[in-house]
Amino acid sequence: MSVAVFLTPQHPDGVEVDPTRPQLLVTDQAATRGDGVFETLLFRHGRIREEEAHLRRLAGSALALDLELPEASHWRAAMQLALGRFHEGAGEGAEASIRLTASRGVPSEGGTFWVLVSGVSRSAATSHGPEDGLRVVLLDRGYDAAAADRAPWLLAGAKTLSYAINMAAQRWAQAHDADDAIFVTSDGRVLEGPTSSVLIARRTDAGVTLLTPELETGILAGTTQAAAFEVAGEAGWSLGYGPLTPADLLAADGVWLVSSVRLAAAVTSIDGVSVPCDPELHRVLVEGLDAAL
Amino acid sequence: MSVAVFLTPQHPDGVEVDPTRPQLLVTDQAATRGDGVFETLLFRHGRIREEEAHLRRLAGSALALDLELPEASHWRAAMQLALGRFHEGAGEGAEASIRLTASRGVPSEGGTFWVLVSGVSRSAATSHGPEDGLRVVLLDRGYDAAAADRAPWLLAGAKTLSYAINMAAQRWAQAHDADDAIFVTSDGRVLEGPTSSVLIARRTDAGVTLLTPELETGILAGTTQAAAFEVAGEAGWSLGYGPLTPADLLAADGVWLVSSVRLAAAVTSIDGVSVPCDPELHRVLVEGLDAAL
Numbered sequence: 304m305s306v307a308v309f310l311t312p313q314h315p316d317g318v319e320v321d322p323t324r325p326q327l328l329v330t331d332q333a334a335t336r337g338d339g340v341f342e343t344l345l346f347r348h349g350r351i352r353e354e355e356a357h358l359r360r361l362a363g364s365a366l367a368l369d370l371e372l373p374e375a376s377h378w379r380a381a382m383q384l385a386l387g388r389f390h391e392g393a394g395e396g397a398e399a400s401i402r403l404t405a406s407r408g409v410p411s412e413g414g415t416f417w418v419l420v421s422g423v424s425r426s427a428a429t430s431h432g433p434e435d436g437l438r439v440v441l442l443d444r445g446y447d448a449a450a451a452d453r454a455p456w457l458l459a460g461a462k463t464l465s466y467a468i469n470m471a472a473q474r475w476a477q478a479h480d481a482d483d484a485i486f487v488t489s490d491g492r493v494l495e496g497p498t499s500s501v502l503i504a505r506r507t508d509a510g511v512t513l514l515t516p517e518l519e520t521g522i523l524a525g526t527t528q529a530a531a532f533e534v535a536g537e538a539g540w541s542l543g544y545g546p547l548t549p550a551d552l553l554a555a556d557g558v559w560l561v562s563s564v565r566l567a568a569a570v571t572s573i574d575g576v577s578v579p580c581d582p583e584l585h586r587v588l589v590e591g592l593d594a595a596l
Numbered sequence: 597m598s599v600a601v602f603l604t605p606q607h608p609d610g611v612e613v614d615p616t617r618p619q620l621l622v623t624d625q626a627a628t629r630g631d632g633v634f635e636t637l638l639f640r641h642g643r644i645r646e647e648e649a650h651l652r653r654l655a656g657s658a659l660a661l662d663l664e665l666p667e668a669s670h671w672r673a674a675m676q677l678a679l680g681r682f683h684e685g686a687g688e689g690a691e692a693s694i695r696l697t698a699s700r701g702v703p704s705e706g707g708t709f710w711v712l713v714s715g716v717s718r719s720a721a722t723s724h725g726p727e728d729g730l731r732v733v734l735l736d737r738g739y740d741a742a743a744a745d746r747a748p749w750l751l752a753g754a755k756t757l758s759y760a761i762n763m764a765a766q767r768w769a770q771a772h773d774a775d776d777a778i779f780v781t782s783d784g785r786v787l788e789g790p791t792s793s794v795l796i797a798r799r800t801d802a803g804v805t806l807l808t809p810e811l812e813t814g815i816l817a818g819t820t821q822a823a824a825f826e827v828a829g830e831a832g833w834s835l836g837y838g839p840l841t842p843a844d845l846l847a848a849d850g851v852w853l854v855s856s857v858r859l860a861a862a863v864t865s866i867d868g869v870s871v872p873c874d875p876e877l878h879r880v881l882v883e884g885l886d887a888a889l
């Protein structure tokens with residue numbers, strides 16, 4: 304089951320609507336232009352995970368698009384309304400994904416804002432360990448590593464509704480004997496997955512280091528990546544940011560795609576080449592995220 | 597007024613719906629992912645302009661996205677239904693824009709397909725001559741000229757619903773004392789406008805040459821650009837394809853942004869530098885398009 308709540312001028316803290324009935328006009332710029340932003344949050348272990356980080360990123364995305372958003376307090380109220388209704392139907396405490404969508408709406412009529420809560424299976428968050436890791440392909444994102452910085456109109460780092468390329472990249476991967484993709488810049492820097500952040504771990508005599516690509520390339524600031532860094536820090540690992548290259552991925556002791564709902568999925572093949580994922584490092588990361596998130 | 601017609605399994609040739617009422621689910625991937633394609637056609641002088649070219653491009657875009665489309669005959673029938681209803685309300689022969697949208701729809705439920713007919717003002721198609729031309733800024737598209745060719749998952753050349761960057765580029769232009777933008781590659785090739793194709797004309801002793809950027813850079817195959825080439829050919833002009841650079845724009849005897857509804861709009865300023873638009877060349881182009889389209 305799903306529950307939808309719209310934030311409207313009349314109902315700033317949200318009003319429930321029927322998600323099985325049409326709720327959007329055909330002229331809504333979410334549907335005509337992909338002109339809007341979104342976030343996906345996880346409700347788990349009785350609370351919304353990384354709520355502040357997601358609301359902050361939503362606001363940052365909206366700023367990049369010059370899109371006026373309801374205040375965070377209204378989003379919070381709407382999420383609570385939607386979760387309450389969801390749990391009445393799905394059972395107290397049931398795990399759920401919460402999608403916040405902010406659209407530019409119908410031209411000259413103001414934005415459209417809604418919350419959609421849907422059930423997620425427990426397995427979604429714990430799948431893909433070292434034994435059954437993801438096969439990924441590296442796909443050129445077309446941009447060089449400096450493009451995001453010099454061209455703000457490219458909206459790099461904003462989580463927009465214009466995800467056609469992300470979806471096409473995942474379809475391309477699946478059509479080429481892989482499960483998912485990792486984008487790289489035209490000049491060979493590792494970026495992110497179409498719907499995830501990339502983490503790699505290196506184990507040396509001096510200890511373990513967890514790395515993620517640098518934000519300056521225009522990737523999304525990953526909320527789960529940030530949580531994973533906290534987990535790793537508590538485990539005594541060193542932390543670092545890229546630049547990372549495909550060679551760094553192949554030489555790592557663990558590569559993961561991390562995202563709010565799937566948490567940390569091990570990668571065990573890159574462009575058809577097997578890569579190891581250290582089971583101990585995977586365990587620390589997944590158990591830590593499971594407890595923290 | 598607007599008229600909306602949906603193409604459904606029950607009504608493959610279209611069924612009218614009320615565009616002032618919600619018609620799309622919040623889970624439609626047009627709205628959640630910008631995952632779909634579209635075309636905008638002009639109804640003018642009693643007929644749909646460049647209908648075949650638009651339907652062909654729609655099919656090409658859908659192919660790039662691996663999206664199954666209704667057959668062209670169904671789109672044609674749905675357009676006729678929508679236009680008939682539109683003209684009942686707006687008056688026989690009233691000029692209109694016709695937007696065809698194909699969305700991937702709700703996950704595992706098949707696509708969503710609709711036609712939206714709306715009135716356009718006559719002035720929209722004849723504005724921006726040499727006396728009141730557009731001020732444009734050149735904006736880096738992030739990609740190099742070879743990206744489209746080596747990375748099909750970037751969907752270059754497909755007219756997708758993921759237009760957030762196009763809209764951001766136009767907002768950026770308008771916030772920087774300009775009317776519109778022209779994208780260039782990171783290696784300095786002229787591409788296209790966010791919602792238009794670029795044409796330039798050169799006048800020499802040998803005659804006039806009309807040029808447009810080469811499709812290999814991943815720009816959309818412009819239907820109005822193609823019509824302009826026919827007009828120019830009939831006027832005895834030579835025709836050519838890029839590569840074009842910003843220097844070519846500045847040195848031209850005319851630069852235009854062309855699109856289905858606006859037809860040919862003269863550009864008279866590029867990055868703050870005045871550029872001439874030869875009134876005679878403009879007249880030939882606009883009158884030719886007006887008659888042909």
